[in-house]
Amino acid sequence: MTTNTETANTETTAGAPEIRVRDLHKSFGDNEVLRGIDLEIRQGEVVCVIGPSGSGKSTLLRCVNLLEEPTQGQVFVGGTEITDPDVDIDAVRRRIGMVFQQFNLFPHLTVTENLTLPQRRVLKRDKAEAARVAAENLQRVGLAEKATAYPSSLSGGQQQRVAIARALAMGPEVMLFDEPTSALDPELVGDVLAVMRMLANDGMTMMVVTHEMTFAREVADRVVFMDGGVIVEEGAPAQVIGAPRHERTRHFLSRLLDPATAEVGETPERMDKAGR
Amino acid sequence: MSETKTGKKGKTGETETTEATAGAQLQPRRRGLTRRQKRAASRGLQYVVFVAAVAALAVTADWGGLRNQFAQSDLAGQMFPDIITLALKNTVLYTVSGFVFGLVLGMVVALMRLSSVGPYRWAAGIYIEVFRGLPALLIFIFVAVAVPLAFPGTEIPGGTYGKVALGLGLVSAAYMAETIRAGIQAVPKGQMEAARSLGFSHARAMVSIIMPQAFRIVIPPMTNQLVLLFKDSSLVLFLGVTLEERELAKFGRDLASQTANSTPILVAGLCYLLVTVPLGFVVRRLEAKAGEATR
Numbered sequence: 001m002t003t004n005t006e007t008a009n010t011e012t013t014a015g016a017p018e019i020r021v022r023d024l025h026k027s028f029g030d031n032e033v034l035r036g037i038d039l040e041i042r043q044g045e046v047v048c049v050i051g052p053s054g055s056g057k058s059t060l061l062r063c064v065n066l067l068e069e070p071t072q073g074q075v076f077v078g079g080t081e082i083t084d085p086d087v088d089i090d091a092v093r094r095r096i097g098m099v100f101q102q103f104n105l106f107p108h109l110t111v112t113e114n115l116t117l118p119q120r121r122v123l124k125r126d127k128a129e130a131a132r133v134a135a136e137n138l139q140r141v142g143l144a145e146k147a148t149a150y151p152s153s154l155s156g157g158q159q160q161r162v163a164i165a166r167a168l169a170m171g172p173e174v175m176l177f178d179e180p181t182s183a184l185d186p187e188l189v190g191d192v193l194a195v196m197r198m199l200a201n202d203g204m205t206m207m208v209v210t211h212e213m214t215f216a217r218e219v220a221d222r223v224v225f226m227d228g229g230v231i232v233e234e235g236a237p238a239q240v241i242g243a244p245r246h247e248r249t250r251h252f253l254s255r256l257l258d259p260a261t262a263e264v265g266e267t268p269e270r271m272d273k274a275g276r
Numbered sequence: 277m278s279e280t281k282t283g284k285k286g287k288t289g290e291t292e293t294t295e296a297t298a299g300a301q302l303q304p305r306r307r308g309l310t311r312r313q314k315r316a317a318s319r320g321l322q323y324v325v326f327v328a329a330v331a332a333l334a335v336t337a338d339w340g341g342l343r344n345q346f347a348q349s350d351l352a353g354q355m356f357p358d359i360i361t362l363a364l365k366n367t368v369l370y371t372v373s374g375f376v377f378g379l380v381l382g383m384v385v386a387l388m389r390l391s392s393v394g395p396y397r398w399a400a401g402i403y404i405e406v407f408r409g410l411p412a413l414l415i416f417i418f419v420a421v422a423v424p425l426a427f428p429g430t431e432i433p434g435g436t437y438g439k440v441a442l443g444l445g446l447v448s449a450a451y452m453a454e455t456i457r458a459g460i461q462a463v464p465k466g467q468m469e470a471a472r473s474l475g476f477s478h479a480r481a482m483v484s485i486i487m488p489q490a491f492r493i494v495i496p497p498m499t500n501q502l503v504l505l506f507k508d509s510s511l512v513l514f515l516g517v518t519l520e521e522r523e524l525a526k527f528g529r530d531l532a533s534q535t536a537n538s539t540p541i542l543v544a545g546l547c548y549l550l551v552t553v554p555l556g557f558v559v560r561r562l563e564a565k566a567g568e569a570t571r
Binding site for chain 2: 065090093094096097098100102104105106107108117118121122123163166170
């Protein structure tokens with residue numbers, strides 16, 4: 001394993017790769033969802049992963065912090081091979097923040113407690129320190145006044161911003177976003193995207209699975225288009241979204257921009273992401 | 277199965293409509309009763325039957341005999357304060373110790389049932405099936421007789437109290453394990469994923485995030501379990517207890533045979549209700565509250 005890491009390091013030239021995915025395969029039973037993914041994300045880079053439902057983009061993201069166990073291949077985060085069976089995955093996950101489509105705030109805790117409990121239990125911070133970091137991050141996402149509220153009393157957009165603050169409070173090197181705005185009412189999407197934009201400007205390394213093309217175009221350094229478990233095309237947003245080379249990318253984008261043009265039976269069954 | 281059901285439903289619906297339209301269009305006043313009048317008549321008939329049944333009971337029962345046998349106030353008076361300070365106290369003590377033991381064991385069995393290690397799952401499954409399938413009385417006899425035989429020289433700590441806690445605990449643990457398992461599984465999967473992605477280990481996430489939520493979900497069924505245990509504690513009757521260890525049922529029965537009168541049974545019964553009825557009320561309140569709070 002050590003030799004592998006060394007080779008990986010010598011191979012790359014510019015900027016340390018924060019995330020490195022190598023020949024990643026993932027099957028659910030007979031269904032091969034990822035069919036060999038190679039991807040590299042440098043420090044401070046914002047990469048948006050787009051593609052139709054069932055293309056494997058969420059699965060790819062979940063493989064990066066091992067919420068899904070890859071069937072084959074390697075994933076490196078900050079130089080550590082997390083797919084190594086001997087690695088302490090809990091320690092690695094502390095460095096990777098994850099934001100879910102369904103927010104997944106802890107409903108039995110207040111907003112502040114949602115932020116402080118993981119810090120205290122996982123990072124062993126003392127009470128005062130955890131409270132300070134929590135307040136700081138709530139301030140950052142513009143929800144300082146909701147500190148004592150329970151998640152159920154917040155709007156979806158507010159809940160998602162708390163979820164982002166909760167992940168940030170752990171001081172992650174990388175943030176993963178799994179369709180962070182897909183469960184939101186359209187008018188609430190903007191606040192969440194604004195927070196993500198701010199993070200990107202602050203230099204956070206981000207991997208974002210999204211359907212928000214405007215966000216991808218404006219914020220992403222690179223856009224990755226996936227379909228059928230492979231990366232079809234990747235590059236600068238202006239190229240992938242503005243002038244896609246592949247027919248599949250063009251097709252996907254045209255349907256996304258004008259859903260009314262889709263023909264009957266063309267849209268694949270939505271995979272139940274919330275249930276997984 | 278479902279097909280026949282829907283078929284049947286459709287059929288009845290059809291006959292009803294045809295009858296209704298036929299009645300309305302062709303012979304609107306054939307029976308001389310509107311639908312509302314029919315309903316009122318039917319309800320009136322039910323009242324009549326009820327009143328008749330109560331009256332028949334009241335007339336035929338031997339009230340004097342009943343009063344003599346069940347409601348001798350001086351006999352009932354004699355039972356106090358012992359029935360409260362001794363019998364009810366012991367019943368509560370047995371129940372609580374059995375509940376605590378069952379809760380701890382049930383929690384372990386529930387976690388085993390959800391384990392990724394096969395043998396744990398099977399062992400927990402077998403335990404649950406066996407102890408839910410056996411009469412509590414049989415388990416009491418088993419605890420009293422078989423345990424000292426199987427482990428000679430061992431005395432169950434706590435004497436009768438220990439035996440009762442063990443017997444009640446073994447039975448209730450099986451039910452509680454299933455309740456707790458259902459509670460844990462009712463917590464959305466995203467909660468565990470969120471906790472794990474924050475760096476919690478599986479065990480720590482279980483303790484800090486999942487269990488507190490599952491616990492809230494299972495409070496009403498657990499309180500129900502407490503009511504059941506409270507009643508099952510009466511099985512101590514068959515364990516052979518000292519005078520000091522008697523609980524409500526035993527206390528009532530002993531006094532009943534001493535005095536050749538059933539009044540003590542009635543009083544003991546009222547003491548049970550004194551606890552079970554308020555607890556049942558609490559369960560319904562908790563359930564209503566839980567229903568309101570569903571996210």
